[in-house]
Amino acid sequence: MKFAGTRTLVRLVLALVAVAVAVLAVSGCSMLKDASKSDTAKSKVGDCINVIEGSATDSKTTPVDCSDQKAVYKVAAVYDKKTDCKEEETSYEETLNGGTTAFLCLSPNFKEGACYNESPSTGYKYVACTAPEASFKVLKRIEGQDDEFACDANTATSFRIVHDPKTTFCLGNPKG
Template sequence: MKFPGTRLLARIVLALVAVAAVVVTVAGCSLIENSSKSDTAKAKVGDCINVIESSAVDSKTEPVDCSSDKAVYKVAQSFDKKTECAADYTSYEETLSGGTTAFLCLAPNFKEGSCYNESTTTGYKQVECGSSEATFRVLKRIDGQADELLCGADADGFRLIEADPKVTFCTGKPKA
């Protein structure tokens, strides 16, 4: 004996099961893709990054609180594919199995009074001011403006971030 509407009910149940399977598959793939990223690659705009070990091809980094002395970089932009960063920014690209999993544009987040090592191949890294690695000290940090004329006579250099948010870093020689 057949009941009216059982075919329709079976179709609705099968459709709901199919939709649920698709949702689980998409969510699972997204979780798997995101789990393959490092904590740095998962960082969002405004998060800060510490450089533990610098290398032109395999740097070791970690997200840190932006108030930390170790917060050398702040994420200015985040992309899923390779993009040219502004001249003021440092590029961070993470690849897995030959494909880019994250591409970040990082702005310097120097602290007033702290010393840094600057390398053309590995970027910036926070170091002790008495260290032979120290290449400059931040004498003054001016948020909201990008103008080297704001640096006093004691500054022998500067670094400007002209993209918003604008920042001027007045620099000098590291002291022991």
């Protein structure tokens, strides 16, 4: 005995099973791809990063809350392949077996009153102002402006500017 619509019901069930298998396959591959990334490489735009140890080839970093003193960088952009970052940004590239697994563009996220070490090869790192490796102290952080003339020329020895979002960092001697 045949019931009307059985074929349609079987086709519908098979179609739903096929869709479920396809979704699991795609999400499973995505999960495997993300499993090989560090926590830093999994960061999203707006997340912040602490540099524990800077290196041109193997930096040690960790995501931190953006209000943390050690939140040296804020993620400005995330890419799957090497991309040119803006002039004021630092690039972070993570590779595995010779292939890029993550590429981030990072903007400075300095805190007013905090000190940092700056290295051309390893970027910025939070340090105590009394540390011998302290390169500069953030005298003032000005939100909403990207203008070096906002810094007091009598106290600031240099500045850093981020254009998006507009931020000016007035820098001085870490010992002063």
